[in-house]
Amino acid sequence: KAGVTQTPRYLIKTRGQQVTLSCSPISGHRSVSWYQQTPGQGLQFLFEYFSETQRNKGNFPGRFSGRQFSNSRSEMNVSTLELGDSALYLCASSLGLAGADEQFFGPGTRLTVL
Amino acid sequence: GQNIDQPTEMTATEGAIVQINCTYQTSGFNGLFWYQQHAGEAPTFLSYNVLDGLEEKGRFSSFLSRSKGYSYLLLKELQMKDSASYLCAVRDRNSGAGSYQLTFGKGTKLSVIP
Numbered sequence: 001k002a003g004v005t006q007t008p009r010y011l012i013k014t015r016g017q018q019v020t021l022s023c024s025p026i027s028g029h030r031s032v033s034w035y036q037q038t039p040g041q042g043l044q045f046l047f048e049y050f051s052e053t054q055r056n057k058g059n060f061p062g063r064f065s066g067r068q069f070s071n072s073r074s075e076m077n078v079s080t081l082e083l084g085d086s087a088l089y090l091c092a093s094s095l096g097l098a099g100a101d102e103q104f105f106g107p108g109t110r111l112t113v114l
Numbered sequence: 115g116q117n118i119d120q121p122t123e124m125t126a127t128e129g130a131i132v133q134i135n136c137t138y139q140t141s142g143f144n145g146l147f148w149y150q151q152h153a154g155e156a157p158t159f160l161s162y163n164v165l166d167g168l169e170e171k172g173r174f175s176s177f178l179s180r181s182k183g184y185s186y187l188l189l190k191e192l193q194m195k196d197s198a199s200y201l202c203a204v205r206d207r208n209s210g211a212g213s214y215q216l217t218f219g220k221g222t223k224l225s226v227i228p
Contacts, residue, residue, distance in 0.1 A: 004156075026164070033151065035218075041220070042188050042201070042218055042219065042220030042221055043157070043201060043203075043218035043220075043221070045215065045217065045218075046195045048213075048215075055213050056213055056215050088145070089156070090156060097213055097214060102147075102162065103159070103216070105156035105158070106156055106160070107155070107156050108156060
């Protein structure tokens with residue numbers, strides 16, 4: 001069974017631009033969660049989608065948004081990029097809701113904002 | 115909200131035993147996870163505790179005391195490949211969303227030396 005995949009793996013953008021990251025969960029998994037990981041703050045929860053609905057949201061500004069499609073694939077979008085948005089963005093999928101089931105992480109997208 | 119503390123770094127010798135502690139303060143506690151993350155890779159699931167006591171899985175064991183808000187991960191017969199970051203994550207109920215949320219600590223970077 002294929003694992004969680006994320007595209008692209010690396011991305012370089014400049015301040016003010018926007019970016020869209022993609023995540024394909026493990027087949028059959030209905031929950032996709034997004035996290036931001038930085039050396040200073042560790043792994044911070046962005047949001048979770050389950051059956052195309054946002055079920056949970058972390059403490060991030062409205063510039064961070066996401067969506068989930070009927071095939072459970074998910075995208076997250078960051079608008080008006082800031083230098084502080086440079087981070088590793090991880091998505092994780094689980095069979096049920098993230099808090100109820102073990103999460104499987106993708107390799108991440110390394111975003112650099114210049 | 116949640117507050118999860120774990121040491122930033124630890125060093126141990128190959129073949130030895132190391133204990134990585136995690137303390138947390140949260141309401142609606144519903145389980146604690148440990149994840150391992152090698153540099154440049156995605157986190158992978160190690161263990162899950164929801165009841166007090168010790169869970170053993172090969173060279174790795176995890177302990178939980180809910181009354182003390184405390185958990186530890188015990189690694190025995192350390193190998194060089196155990197050099198990684200170890201993330202403690204607490205699951206609790208997000209009363210606003212009516213679902214569970216997973217919150218990660220900042221991780222403990224373990225270095226195993228010969």
